Amino acid sequence: MPRAAPRDPIYRGRRFSADVIELCVRWYITYRLSYRDLSAMIAERGVAVTHTSIMRWVLRYVPEYEKRWARFARPVGRSWRMDETAVSIRGEPHYLYRAVDGDGKSVHSLLCSERTTESAQAFLRKAVARQGAAWPSTINLDGYTASHRALRLLRQEDDRWRGVAVRDCRYLNNIVEQDHRAIKRRCASMLAFKSFNTAAVTLSGIELAHRIRKQQFWVGSRDSASCGTQSSMKQLWARALGAEPVSVGGETGLSASMHQNSKTHRHRFPRVRRNTPRRYPRKVFSGGGLYMYLMPSGGRYWRYKYRYGGKEKTLSLGIYPDVTAEVARARHLLARQLLAVGVDPALRKGQVRCCSIAEHEESPQRTAALGRLE
Known part of the structure; x- marks a missing residue:
């Protein structure tokens, strides 16, 4: 198997690949796009990124990109x-x-x-x-x-x-x-x-893109200069940041590793340390209303937040580590299936059966779901 390309240390611990982060930051500071517009454009290429994540990438990586581009300033x-x-x-x-x-x-x-x-x-x-x-x-x-x-x-x-x-x-x-x-x-x-800090970092990134557009950096290679060809903006950014561009496949314009990273970590819970002191309870969401409730004493509980009858409710799915993440996701899926057919998953088994017999037809899938939910 071919070895994976070494990752830049500045992207260590990030959920998405370096291609996604660099593309979003480069497009935002170069073109007249809002964070939500950029999030929608990336979603069309198969990567689900929120606009707040792009904002954090801009604030985090624009100063680093400025330092690397400064090496090639004319x-x-x-x-x-x-x-x-x-x-x-x-x-x-x-x-x-x-x-x-x-x-x-x-x-x-x-x-x-x-x-x-x-x-x-x-x-x-x-x-x-x-x-x-x-x-x-x-x-x-x-x-x-x-x-x-x-x-x-x-x-x-x-x-x-x-x-x-x-x-x-x-x-x-x-x-x-x-x-x-x-x-x-x-x-x-x-x-x-x-805020002042957000404006300062964003304006410095816009200024960097403006200087690149005015060709104030020399990052061209000898081959392109001898052949008389002009490098693309993606190639210039790849050389300036110290990495060659990844080969592109398909019509998306994004590398395959980008899609693999985004899909693999889509429903993964972050690692929670046992000995980390906490002053207040905290919720770590996974998507679809499923989350882990962290107590200051160290207890961790699986919960499912949903709406039924116009009211917000919470369903307890078990205590971690007695209930693993896989079991919690399975119970969460069954609870959503019950909710889809009009049954409140927080009701007890007898109450749910009475409601289902009166209003809905009994099905083997729902009976099996009720048994596993208990």
């Missing part, structure tokens, strides 16, 4: 255009500081809560400290006073800023103001940012 020019644009977070205005060079290549971006001198200083310090960024020779600013004051203060703390010429030409900043449109256009399909 140098930018020394003539910068600096400007800031407003971003709404929970209805309050925040400011995204951005800078591009004379050719329109992105230099750096930083999200700040206020439009102050300290924010402009923090942006300029991080811009020159960024890996691969050359020290600017000229910086063009708008007429906002705080930005000019920030440069004057930086000249007092570092002599290298004294050699940077400052210009105040309103027309030279048209290139950075037009470059804001790519970021603002991508944010238009989102509902709204709910």
Whole structure:
């Protein structure tokens, strides 16, 4: 049997394969898609992923992807255009500081809560400290006073800023103001940012995709350069993240291991440690209303939550480990079959039989199900 490809350590412990995670994150930061739109698109390819899982992947892996792409960054020019644009977070205005060079290549971006001198200083310090960024020779600013004051203060703390010429030409900043449109256009399909950290990570991912679109990274191979062919976006991402793309089969565009991982773990309960202290009871759901109820004392109980007669009810299926996961799933399936024919599985055997005789026809399957449910 062929050996499985080694998995990247950053995906260790994840339910889905690296192909699914990279595809969802790449599509979200590149195209004008919401989390729910992306979840529906992946579902058409045979992988069931919730929109909240994609959101957690974006917040977790965008900073890591930025570090790996930074290894292939091309140098930018020394003539910068600096400007800031407003971003709404929970209805309050925040400011995204951005800078591009004379050719329109992105230099750096930083999200700040206020439009102050300290924010402009923090942006300029991080811009020159960024890996691969050359020290600017000229910086063009708008007429906002705080930005000019920030440069004057930086000249007092570092002599290298004294050699940077400052210009105040309103027309030279048209290139950075037009470059804001790519970021603002991508944010238009989102509902709204709910927290500062979420907005900062998401905007940095959108900025990364924008830089990739402007060809600010060199990840091409010698073979493609010699043949004059252009690599696809998937191949560029695979080289930048340190792994070659997996062979694609069928019309889905996803690897076979992706489907195997998603189907194998669909109804698997997470491992629960016995000695883990808990302060409050906890529920670990498996799907279809079946869950394990974890008590602070260490007890674990199988439960089935369902609705009958317009009311929410709970059926106890046994105590773990006396009742294993396979037995709990079997009882859960039988309870759902009873519920499908209009019988409340929480009733006792005699009450269920009276209800079934009065309203439904008796069947061998239901009789066997009632016997096993007891």
